[in-house]
Amino acid sequence: MGNDFTSALRPAIVMTILFAILLGIGYPLAMTGIGQTLFPAQANGSLIRDSGGKVIGSTVVGQAFTSERYFQTRPSAAGDGYDGLASSGSNLGPTAQALTDRVKADVEKRQAEGVTGAVPVDLITASGSGLDPDLSPAAALAQAPRIAKIRGLPETRVRALVAAETKGPMLGFLGEDRVNVLALNQALDRLGAGPAQ
Amino acid sequence: MTIQGWILIFAFIGILLALTKPVGLWLFALYEGRRTPLHALLGPVESGFYKLAGIDPNAEQSWRRYAVHMLLFNFTLLLFTYAVLRLQGVLPGNPQGLAGVGEHLSFNTAISFTTNTNWQSYGGESTMSNLSQMLGLTIHNFLSAATGIALAFALFRGFARKSATTIGNFWADATRVTLYLLLPLCVLLTIFYIANGVPQTLAGVVDVSTLEGAKQSLLLGPVASQEAIKLLGTNGGGFFNVNSAHPFENPNALTNLVQMLSIFLIGFGLTWTFGKAVGNTRQGWAILSAMLILFVAGVSITYWQEAAGNPILHQLGITGGNMEGKEVRFGIAASALFSVVTTAASCGAVNAMHDSFTALGGMIPLFNMQLGEVVIGGVGAGIYGFLLFAILAVFVAGLMVGRTPEYVGKKIEAREVKLAVLAIAILPLTILGFTALSSVAEAGLAGPLNKGPHGFSEILYAFTSAVANNGSAFAGLTANTPWYNGLLGVAMWLGRFFIIVPMLAIAGSLAAKKYTPESAGSFPTTGGLWVGLLVGIILIVGGLTFLPSLALGPIADHLAMISGQTF
Secondary structure, eight states: OOHHHHHHHHHHHHHHHHHHIIIIIIHHHHHHHHHHHHHHHHHHTTTEEEESSSSEESSSSSOOOSSSSOOOOOOOOSSTTTOTTTTOOOOOTOOOOHHHHHHHHHHHHHTTTTTTTTTTTGGGSSOOSSSOOOOOOHHHHHHHHHHHHTTOHHHHHHHHHHHHHOOBBBBBTBHHHHHHHHHHHHHHHHHHOOOOO | HHHHHHHHHHHHHHHHHHHHHHHHHHHHHHTTTTOTTHHHHHHHHHHHHEEEEEEOOOOOOHHHHHHHHHHHHHHHHHHEEEEEEEGGGSSOTTTTTOOOHHHHHHHHHHHHTTTTOOOSSHHHHHHHOIIIIIIIIIHHHHHHHHHHHHHHHHHHHHHHSSSSOOOOOOOHHHHHHHIIHHHHHHHHHHHHHHTTTBBBBBOOEEEEEOOTTTTEEOOOOHHHHHHHHHHHOOOOOOOTTTTSSSTTTTTTTHHHHHHHHHHHHHHHHHHHHHHTTTTOHHHHHHHHHHHHHHHHHHHHHHHHHHOOOHHHHHHTTTTTOOOOOHHHHHHHHHHHHHHHHHHTTTTOOOOSOGGHHHHHHHHHHHHHHTSOOOOSSSHHHHHHHHHHHHHHHHHHHHHTTSSSSTTTEOOOHHEEEEEEEEHHHHHHHHHHHHHHHHSHHHHHHSOOSSSTTHHHHHHHHHHHHHHTTOOOOOSSSOOOSSSHHHHHHHHHHHHHHHHHHHHHHHHHHHHHHOOOOTTOOOOOOOOHHHHHHHHHHHHHHHHHHHHHHHHIIIHHHHHHHHTTTTO
C-alpha cells in the first residue's frame, strides 16, 4: 500500500502539469486560432454592426424589445431583462404563485393590446436563458395588430413581414418554426415609419 | 406531442445505434492498447508524457495500485484547480478583472469538476475568468471523463481476464483515452460549434447598443472549446450560468442535436466494447437494450407531460405545452429529450430549466439520477454502475434457481455481491440523509426559491444531482452558501469515489477467478428474459428506495398542479 502511494506521486504531479499545459492552454488556444482564422464572424459572437460600425446586436443572442413600436421579446429573468452578463431562467415551479401572478398580468396586458383568443404560450413565459432571440410565429403575429396601428401600416403587410422572416425546422425535423426578433424588427424599421423615439 | 417531435426522438436513437459499433471498436482498440491511425500524430506526445512522468505504460497494476494511482491523480488535479480558482485575481487571462473565487465556492467547484459532476454553484459569466474556464475547468472535463473510461476498462478486464492479479495500467488507460479519443473528437466538435455561432476568443465583454437604444453587454470567451468536451465527456459544466440554454453555448437546433448525440456517444460505444472484451458482443447489446427501454420510457413521460402543459396556466387563457424555462429554437420535444438524455447520462448540461418543468416532467430527470445514472450513464461511470446492477441481477436470478450465479464466465460470489451492494447503497444513504438534514436545518431551508412540495424537490434534486455526479439543478435553489457548497461538495466526493473503490475491488476479485464455461444450468445473459430482469432490478431498487421522497416532492407537486393549488 505504501509503495502504491509513493510510486504514484511523481506521475500524479507531472501528469497534472503536462495535461494542464496540453488541455488547459494548448487546446483552447489552438482552437481559438483555428476559429479566428476559419470563422472570424462566428468566433467573435456573430455581431451585427450598423453602417457606422457600431455593434447593435448579435444574430445569435436576443436583446430586449419593450417598446410598443416593435415586436416585443419574451419575458426574461436575466438581470433586469436580457442582461448578457446574468443569464437566467425564472426557475419558478409549476405551482408557484409568483408564476401564476406574472402570467396573469402579462395575459391581461396582451388582451388589453387587442390579442384575441388564446395567448401564445411563449409570449408569456420566460425562456431558459433569459436571452432567447426568437419568438414563435404565433407570438409575433399576435402583436401584428398593435404594430400596424402604431406604425400606421396595413396589418396584412406586418403579417407578411412575419411570414417572410419565419424560419422552419432545420432539415425538416430539427427545432420549431421561429422568428428572430432582432431581424424582424430591423426589417420592420426598413419597412418605413422610422425607428422608435 | 407532435409527429415531428417523435421523429426527432427516434432519429436521435437511430443515429446512436448506427454509431455504437464503430465507436465501440475504437474504444476496444484503446482498451487493448492497440495502435490507432492517430498514433502517427500523437504517439510522440504519449511517449513523451510517460518519459517525463516516469511511467511505464506496460507495467500492470493490481486493483489496489490502480485505485491509489487514480485517486492520487484526481486529488492532485483537485488541488490544482482549487489553486487556480483562488488565485484567479492575480493570474492573467482575466479580461473582466474578476476577483479570486471564495473559499467554499472554490472547494465546491474543484470537487465538482474533479468528480465529473460539474455542479455550478456559480454563474460562469460573473465568477470565472477565461483562464479559470480553460485551465481550471476544461482540463477536468477531459481528465474526469478519461478517468471514468479508464475505470470501465479496468472492470472489463476483471470480467475478461482469467486467474489474473492485475487489471491494467491507469496512466496508460487515461492517457490513451484522452489523446486518441477525447481530444481529436473535441477538435472536430469545436470547429463545428464555432461554425454554428459559438464564440471562441480570448476577448471579454462586448458592449451593444440595442435597436431600442439601450445598452447590453455580451460576454464572449473560449466557449466552443469548453462546450465540445463538456458534452462528450458527460461533464456538463457550462461557460455561462444557464449552460446549453444560452444561445452562445447552443445556438440552434442542429448544435442541440449534436450536443445530445455527444452526451450519449461514448456510453453507447462502451456497451459494445464490454461485449467485445468478454468475447460476446450480444452481452453488450443486451445491456444497451435494457438501458434503452428505461430511456424511451423516461423520454415518453417527460415529453408527454411537457407537451400537455401546466393546467394552472391553461385556466388563465393560454393553450399549449409548458414553455416556461424553454427556448423557442428548441421547443418542447428537444427540451424534454435533452433533459432526459442529460440525466440518464451523468452529464448535467441543460438546455431548459428543469426547475420550471411540470411536476412529473421534472420528476423523470430526478428519477434517472436516483437510479444511479445507469441508463447509458456518464462516460465509463454509466457502464460500471450498470454492471454493479448486473451483478445484483444475476445474484437474484441465482437465488431463484438455487445455483451459484455466473456472469460472462465468472462466478459471482458473496464478496462481489457485498461490494456491489456497498457501492449501490451510497446513493440512498447520501441523497436521503443530506436531503433530510437540509429539510430541517435553518441554513438548508434558506435555499429553495419555490415554496411547498416544489421547494422540497429543489433540495432533493440538488443532493441527487451531486451524489449521482450529474450537475444539473433545479436552479432556483440558492446553493452558493457555506451550507450547500460544503454538503454538496462532500456528497459529490462520496458519490464518485465511494462507488469507484468497491467497483475496482470487484474488478480485482473477478480478475483472479477462473473462467467458468457456460453450461446448461447457466442463466443466459443475452436474451429478453435477462433484459427484463435487469430493468426490473433497477426499477425495484431505485423505486423502493426513492419513492417516498418522490411522493413528498414531485408527486405531491403534481397533485397540487392538477387541482389548481399554488404556493
